[in-house]
Amino acid sequence: MVSPPVLSFSDRFRIQSTSGPFFKNSRLTSWAQKSDNHPDTGGILTEYLTARPLFYKCEKIQALFVSKKGNRLAIRTTEDNMKNLVSRADLAAHFNVSCHTLRHTFASH
Numbered sequence: 001m002v003s004p005p006v007l008s009f010s011d012r013f014r015i016q017s018t019s020g021p022f023f024k025n026s027r028l029t030s031w032a033q034k035s036d037n038h039p040d041t042g043g044i045l046t047e048y049l050t051a052r053p054l055f056y057k058c059e060k061i062q063a064l065f066v067s068k069k070g071n072r073l074a075i076r077t078t079e080d081n082m083k084n085l086v087s088r089a090d091l092a093a094h095f096n097v098s099c100h101t102l103r104h105t106f107a108s109h
Contacts, residue, residue, distance in 0.1 A: 045064075056070040063072040078099055086097045095101065 052066070056066050056068070061070060061072060065073040065078075067073050067077065082097070082099050082102075091097055
C-alpha cells in the first residue's frame with residue numbers, strides 16, 4: 001500500500017501534489033495553527049488518509065472528509081452527526097455545542 005505524504009506542521013501547512021493516489025491533481029490546505037495542545041493532528045490526519053481507501057471508494061474526491069458513499073461530506077450531515085453525538089453524551093454545557101463552537105475552541109485555545 002502506498003502511504004500518503006507525511007503531514008507536518010509549521011505555523012500553517014499546505015500540501016500540493018500533482019501525482020500520487022491520495023492528492024492526485026488536488027491541493028489540501030489547512031489553516032490549523034501549530035499548537036502544543038494538539039501535537040498529534042498531523043499524525044491523526046496521516047492515519048485517516050492511509051485507512052480511508054480501505055473503507056470508501058474516494059480516490060478522486062478532493063475533500064478531506066467523505067460520506068459512507070465516498071462523496072464529499074455535506075455540512076448538514078456533519079451538523080446532524082454532531083447534534084446526535086452531543087445528545088447521546090448528555091453534556092451539561094452552558095452553551096450550544098456545535099461544529100462551529102468546536103472550531104472556535106480549537107482556534108482560540
